[in-house]
Amino acid sequence: MRVALVTGGTSGIGAATAEALQAAGYRVAVNFANRAEAAQAFAARTGIPAFCWNVADHAACQTGVAHVESELGPIDVLVNNAGITRDTMLHKMSLEQWREVLDVNLGGCFSMCRAVIGGMRERRFGRIVNMGSVNGLSGQAGQVNYAATKAGLVGFTKSLALEGASRNITANVVAPGYTDTPMVEAVAPETMARILSDIPAGRLATPAEIARGVVFLVADESAFINGITLSINGGKYMA
Incomplete structure (x- = not known):
């Protein structure tokens, strides 16, 4: 049974993804950074174990992945869903607001991929999906930090796809449109x-x-789909 880890997986798109993977026969774990009570309720309702660490902390990602693998087995599938917003216009944006979003959305993707890629290469199998956004493709006023991270994920993913292809490791982006989430x-x-x-x-x-x-x-059957951005946005594109 394949093992899948979904970051930011106890609410919204992450929770729906974790449950869909479970229904598809994967052994699933989720990560969360806060709202422990809600995470515990999700785990109790679904039977999906939830592990707490901040993906912006590189060392915590290494430790967290090791903990998940010690309980569930080697991670075959990684979904980098964890993300935050700190929306404001650029002329009002603080350096802290800029860095915080980059550290979670883009830095977290790097740290999580770095934690699993070695094992995937050794086992010659891996599936990585990075959660982008329609606003990373079209831009959005008040979101230069968020849009920059989501656009950055596209280049990150394309490069990772090239690196992993010879070892049956794929990396793709899902770019949601506006979704009914908190x-x-x-x-x-x-x-x-x-x-x-x-x-x-x-x-x-x-x-x-x-x-x-x-x-x-x-x-497993999607092995030839690599380096793409799958837009799921109801037809909303940049004018």
């Missing part, structure tokens, strides 16, 4: 109305719809 619930109503008007489907994605893309990409 992060999007915080958007002001007038802003949400403008967002919906730009989506041909006329609605937000469900987390389960994003998760379907991840399950497809990590399958």
